Amino acid sequence: MSKRERSSPSPQPEPKQRTTESNITGAYLWANKYGDPPGTIWSRETIAEASKLQASAHMWNDMRRLRPLANALPVIKDKFTAEEIPHLQQMTKDIEEEIERLNRLLGDFSEGGIYRVRDIFGEWHTFPFPEVRPRHKLIVRVLGVVAFSQNFDDNNDIKTDNPKQKCLYDLEPMPLSKHDLWRQCDTYETPPWEFWMHEWETGNFHLKRYVWRRNIQKPIGIDFVHEWRHIRELSADQRKDAKHWASHWKMLADRLRSYIKEHRERLKNVDKVICFALGPLHYGFSKCFVQHMAANTVREVLEELKKTKRTQKNIGVVAQDPAYCKHCAHVLQETLSIETTTDFEAFLEVGQNTFVITFAPSAPVCGIIADLTLEVGGPAAMLCDEIEDDYLRPEWDDTRWIDAEPTKNLVAYKRRCSIKEFGDTKDVMGMSYHEFMARYPIVPAELPHDTPNETEIWEEVKKVYSLSFKSNFHDIFLYVRKKSVAPTGSS
Ligand SMILES: C[S@@+](CC[C@H](N)C(=O)[O-])C[C@H]1O[C@@H](n2cnc3c(N)ncnc32)[C@H](O)[C@@H]1O
Incomplete structure (x- = not known):
């Protein structure tokens, strides 16, 4: 066995005395009785409804972002020439029309209004629209099994004092991210993406690599302008450093290619690559773009494996992350042919012939996928954070998780996989x-x-x-499914 190959995982965890607020055992007893299908926490209906709510939250966030722009004209008009004013007036009119359109679509889903959530038994609840402070936005939080299990009492019954305790998703206000505020993917002139693609592919740094940036004050809000300087102005040490990291990326790309080729028999039926939580792009911080390049590499190798003398099969790559802005979506489409989505629809697209990629998601991505694909034995492969075997651990140990939060079905999936360590830490x-x-x-x-x-x-x-x-890939493992169908019964 090679150093990066993992032996079979250990058997079922032994239940220990519960010492924390988490009642994972209670949650799984509930799942066996009420889950749809039995043994699952997240159902397709739950995820579909959470996705619709997320789409509304995005619309509301857009509307809120547009409002100050619609009111900006009287304040900023002194900064423009007489010839520019009609153009600004037209822009203001367009923005007002867009706000009106969003308002019509959103209906009651607004300040002082209501929103609806479907609980785990399929019943609907109406909640008052939350207060969202300035410089905050709304997101939909899908609960992980650890948080959900805290809604079960010592008799393993679900607590019912508050209807929210029966819901697996909810609206949550959160501060705007730096990406929301400063559009960190929106470069002024030469963006870094081409350079990074060159480095990932060739292992050599690009001669025009950027070095510095500056901020400028724009008429509306603060915007960044990024400028570029030729690499030759770097010191000898900086050049050495840049070369080193370019060759490191190439080594990772090659490692990924060789792992996929090694599993060619099992991966030959893969028909799509679906990514979750790879994060919004950032002109000065390559990690998220590198992770998207890895997804593209996976697609390229899979296409190569499928290619015959007469046919060329194209494999689509879809990436889901609520944090993408329109510019991230445009860049990913243009540079890597990756389609993006900001609601949760991609969860519903995962099937037994999907190659799933996710790194450090702040949602229970792997657990949701293991549940939604339980009946087909899970996706063909998952490139994701290490899956720990002891899914009951949060009952007796409440230290912070840095792995993917394991679930019973996820661990069962792992047991059906061969495992290779990919991460570069x-x-x-x-x-x-x-x-x-x-x-x-x-x-x-x-x-x-x-x-x-x-x-x-x-x-x-x-x-x-x-x-x-x-x-760029903390403790990431490749899990490749050996058998295509789940064992009957999941308890
Ligand atoms: C800690 S960041 C990880 C980003 C990047 N993969 C990394 O390794 O740094 C967590 C990411 O999960 C995304 N996320 C949260 N909920 C999600 C969901 N339901 N589906 C997909 N991505 C989600 C967040 O927007 C964020 O980009």
């Missing part, structure tokens, strides 16, 4: 991300550095943290 830092988090739990900014001894530790931690940003 060991390559970059000489230890897994798991070990890194355990050894360096405190971020440099929170460490004292007054004495020489403290300063020495602080310097070391700073170095390790800055290296950790170079790792």
Whole structure:
């Protein structure tokens, strides 16, 4: 067995005395009795309804973003020439019309109004529209099994004091992200995507790699302008560094290609690649774009495996992340032919011939997929965070999860897979991300550095943290399904 291959996972976890708020056992007893199909927490109906609510939340967020723009003209008109004013007036009119259109579509779904959620028994509940503070937006949070299990009492019955305890998804206000505020994917002139694609493919850094940026004040809000400088102006050390990371990316692309080819027999029927939570793009921070390039590489190798002398099969790549903006969607389509979605529809597209890719999702992506595909034995493959075997652990250990939150069906899926370690944290830092988090739990900014001894530790931690940003795939594993159909009964 090669160093990166994993042996068979350990057997069913032993139940231990419950010492936390989480009643995972209760949640699975409920799932066996009421799940649709039995043994599942998330049903297709739940995800479809959560998706519709997410689509409404996006519309509402858009409307809220547009309102100040519609009112901006009187404030900013002094900054424009007389010839520019008619153009601005037209823009304002267009924005007002768009707000009206969104208002009509949203109906009661607005401040002072209501929204509806379908609970786990299929009953509908009406809740008052939440208060959303300035510089906040609305998102739909889908509960993971650990959070859901906290709604079960000591008799393993679901608590019913509050109808929200019977719901697996809800609307939640959250602060606007830097991406929402500054459109970090919207570069002014030469965007970095082409350079990064060149580096991923060839292992050589691109001669025109960017170096710096500056901020400018635009008439409406603050916007970033990004400028570029020729790589030759980099110091010798910076050049060495850039070369090193380009060859690291190429090594990862090659590792991915070889893993897929190794499983060619099992992956030959894959007909789509579906990605979750790869994150919005950022001109100065390559990680999310690198993860999308990995998805494109997966597609390319799968297409190559399917190609015969006479036919060329195209495999689509879809990426779901509520955080994409319209510009991210445009860039991903143009550069990597990746289609994007910001609601939850992609969950419903996953089938037994899907190759799933997800890294560090802030939603229970892998558990949802294991449930929605239970009857077909799970997707053909998943490239995702390490799946831990002990899905009951949160009942007796409430430390923070850094793996994909495991579920019973996800662990059962893992048992039907062959497993290869793909992540690059060991390559970059000489230890897994798991070990890194355990050894360096405190971020440099929170460490004292007054004495020489403290300063020495602080310097070391700073170095390790800055290296950790170079790792694009923390503790990521490839799970490839061996059998195509699930064993009957899931309990
Ligand atoms: C911690 S970030 C991970 C981003 C990137 N993959 C990385 O490794 O840094 C979590 C991502 O999950 C996304 N996310 C949250 N809910 C999601 C959902 N229901 N479907 C897909 N992505 C989701 C967030 O928008 C965010 O981009």
